[in-house]
Amino acid sequence: MTALAPDRTVAPQRASAGRLAFGGVLRSEWIKLRSLRSTVWSYLIVIAISIGMAFLMSLSMVNGMNGGMDPASAPAEQQAQFVLQSSVFGVYFGQLVAAVLGVLVISGEYTTGMIRSTLTAVPTRLPALAGKTAVLFAATFVVGVVANLAAYAVSSIVFAGIDVSASLADPAVFLPILGGALYLALVAVFALGVGTMLRSSAGGIAAVLGIILLLPTVLAMIPAEWAADLVPYLLSSAGMAMFTSATAGPSGDDFGFWINLLIVLGWVAASLIGASLLLKRRDA
Amino acid sequence: MITAEGLVKRYGAKTAVNDISFTVRPGQVTGFLGPNGAGKSTTMRMIVGLDRPSDGRVSVNGKPYAEHRAPLHEVGALLDAKAVHTGRSAYNHLLAMAATHGIGASRVREVIEMTGLESVARKRVGGFSLGMGQRLGIAAAMLGDPATLILDEPVNGLDPEGVLWVRRFVRHLASEGRTVFLSSHLMSEMALTADHIIVLGRGEIIADAPVSEIVTGDTRPRALVRSPHASRLADLLTAPEVAVIRSEAGVLEVTGLAASAIGDLAAANGIAVHELTPLTASLEEAYMALTNDAVEYRTEAVR
Numbered sequence: 001m002t003a004l005a006p007d008r009t010v011a012p013q014r015a016s017a018g019r020l021a022f023g024g025v026l027r028s029e030w031i032k033l034r035s036l037r038s039t040v041w042s043y044l045i046v047i048a049i050s051i052g053m054a055f056l057m058s059l060s061m062v063n064g065m066n067g068g069m070d071p072a073s074a075p076a077e078q079q080a081q082f083v084l085q086s087s088v089f090g091v092y093f094g095q096l097v098a099a100v101l102g103v104l105v106i107s108g109e110y111t112t113g114m115i116r117s118t119l120t121a122v123p124t125r126l127p128a129l130a131g132k133t134a135v136l137f138a139a140t141f142v143v144g145v146v147a148n149l150a151a152y153a154v155s156s157i158v159f160a161g162i163d164v165s166a167s168l169a170d171p172a173v174f175l176p177i178l179g180g181a182l183y184l185a186l187v188a189v190f191a192l193g194v195g196t197m198l199r200s201s202a203g204g205i206a207a208v209l210g211i212i213l214l215l216p217t218v219l220a221m222i223p224a225e226w227a228a229d230l231v232p233y234l235l236s237s238a239g240m241a242m243f244t245s246a247t248a249g250p251s252g253d254d255f256g257f258w259i260n261l262l263i264v265l266g267w268v269a270a271s272l273i274g275a276s277l278l279l280k281r282r283d284a
Numbered sequence: 285m286i287t288a289e290g291l292v293k294r295y296g297a298k299t300a301v302n303d304i305s306f307t308v309r310p311g312q313v314t315g316f317l318g319p320n321g322a323g324k325s326t327t328m329r330m331i332v333g334l335d336r337p338s339d340g341r342v343s344v345n346g347k348p349y350a351e352h353r354a355p356l357h358e359v360g361a362l363l364d365a366k367a368v369h370t371g372r373s374a375y376n377h378l379l380a381m382a383a384t385h386g387i388g389a390s391r392v393r394e395v396i397e398m399t400g401l402e403s404v405a406r407k408r409v410g411g412f413s414l415g416m417g418q419r420l421g422i423a424a425a426m427l428g429d430p431a432t433l434i435l436d437e438p439v440n441g442l443d444p445e446g447v448l449w450v451r452r453f454v455r456h457l458a459s460e461g462r463t464v465f466l467s468s469h470l471m472s473e474m475a476l477t478a479d480h481i482i483v484l485g486r487g488e489i490i491a492d493a494p495v496s497e498i499v500t501g502d503t504r505p506r507a508l509v510r511s512p513h514a515s516r517l518a519d520l521l522t523a524p525e526v527a528v529i530r531s532e533a534g535v536l537e538v539t540g541l542a543a544s545a546i547g548d549l550a551a552a553n554g555i556a557v558h559e560l561t562p563l564t565a566s567l568e569e570a571y572m573a574l575t576n577d578a579v580e581y582r583t584e585a586v587r
Binding site: 020021024027029031032036038112113115116117119120121122124283 | 329332334349350352356363367370380381386424
């Protein structure tokens with residue numbers, strides 16, 4: 001208790017000691033992310049939702065198909081669509097959890113005062129945000145892939161009951177599974193930017209959920225053509241289209257994967273640029 | 285070494301820090317003293333770049349804090365004992381801070397041991413007492429084995445043993461040649477810990493001097509004299525730089541002349557003196573005198 005500093009004569013600057021580097025910042029943000037219960041819970045919920053929703057969806061689809069048509073004799077392409085639809089269904093709900101997590105990763109630092117420790121260690125500030133972004137993106141993507149693969153496995157088991165199957169090696173199957181995970185990760189990063197700008201958990205979560213859930217509804221209620229035209233450019237609309245039409249090229253009203261990805265990236269970029277400017281300029 | 289030049293911080297119309305310049309030197313403990321709201325914390329936050337100065341600049345070891353390649357090795361700062369995520373354990377908090385600079389887990393364990401946090405290191409910080417929070421803050425500040433330490437109210441919330449520990453600890457750090465800059469609103473604490481004191485009031489520097497000088501200050505010598513021939517003695521004491529107050533019959537309060545000189549004068553003139561007491565201001569009184577006009581939030585005297 002009363003032990004003093006280790007016995008050293010003149011202290012200052014040990015040459016061997018490390019210096020501030022981005023690799024270290026990444027490691028630091030990873031330690032921070034994994035050492036909070038909210039992270040662990042959020043990710044477990046994403047996985048649980050995916051599995052649960054896939055089970056319900058595939059079950060109801062299988063029941064619906066027991067009527068007239070014979071799904072087992074449908075072309076492989078269509079069978080793959082059945083399984084896939086159920087496998088990525090959980091992303092609709094998982095995105096809300098990813099959004100909340102994205103906000104909490106930074107707002108939790110503001111509400112507890114941790115941000116002052118973070119910015120004292122990384123006084124140039126932007127590397128801290130970049131590190132957070134990279135770690136959150138990677139972790140959420142991995143969790144998204146795991147969640148969607150688990151959902152695929154559950155769906156496949158249910159569909160096997162009516163001899164409908166989809167091969168994971170089929171790009172029409174694995175690309176949307178990856179696309180759904182990518183969207184989850186990008187939503188989390190988008191929310192991180194919003195949380196950084198608003199610096200509050202309640203405000204950040206409200207704003208992000210408003211953009212994801214409310215904005216499409218509000219636009220749909222406006223009886224003007226421009227409102228309807230805007231809908232595909234919304235974060236959630238473009239994001240969903242990313243993994244529900246992953247193999248399709250642009251056709252009709254459909255943008256196709258790459259354009260939808262660009263739209264989502266636009267939202268993410270706007271959020272991160274706003275966050276960077278404010279983080280750099282404001283007093284912490 | 286911390287050097288501030290013309291540092292200003294305004295929040296809207298309110299000026300928190302008004303054009304202050306000072307130097308904090310290595311090898312000694314420099315106290316940063318002032319009433320609550322005087323601008324101490326704001327100044328310390330500007331030193332480590334958390335707040336941007338409205339004007340002026342401040343450097344640490346010759347460079348602005350943010351320009352150092354290894355900031356945690358230059359400065360260890362305890363700015364706010366609660367600058368920690370409440371949901372994380374003390375160990376993980378320190379590990380994450382250390383990782384930014386490539387500081388290993390062995391150093392983390394070292395600072396935990398140094399601050400006596402072994403038993404609670406794996407517990408979540410949310411359940412920490414104020415005192416444990418302060419120890420954790422000091423542990424974080426020591427991670428980079430920094431040449432300069434900035435501690436904002438480090439004894440706040442500590443029990444007497446903890447206060448003693450901090451006092452010894454900062455003395456030890458200064459003796460190793462480090463720069464220690466430590467704030468407090470308690471003069472009594474500073475008197476025991478600091479070598480040099482910078483007094484801040486309403487965002488301005490009121491005094492910047494060694495502790496001994498703050499005590500004696502530029503206050504002139506004062507003495508209390510009791511004599512049956514007080515009025516004769518008072519006449520003899522008349523001089524431009526000497527002020528004599530008759531507080532009651534036979535008692536003089538003399539300012540501007542040392543007690544010894546008064547005694548000699550009385551003896552030379554055959555005047556009996558029954559009491560001769562030098563009046564020295566305590567550090568507390570000196571501080572009160574200094575900050576009397578600079579208290580932001582004054583309480584009315586208790587009636």
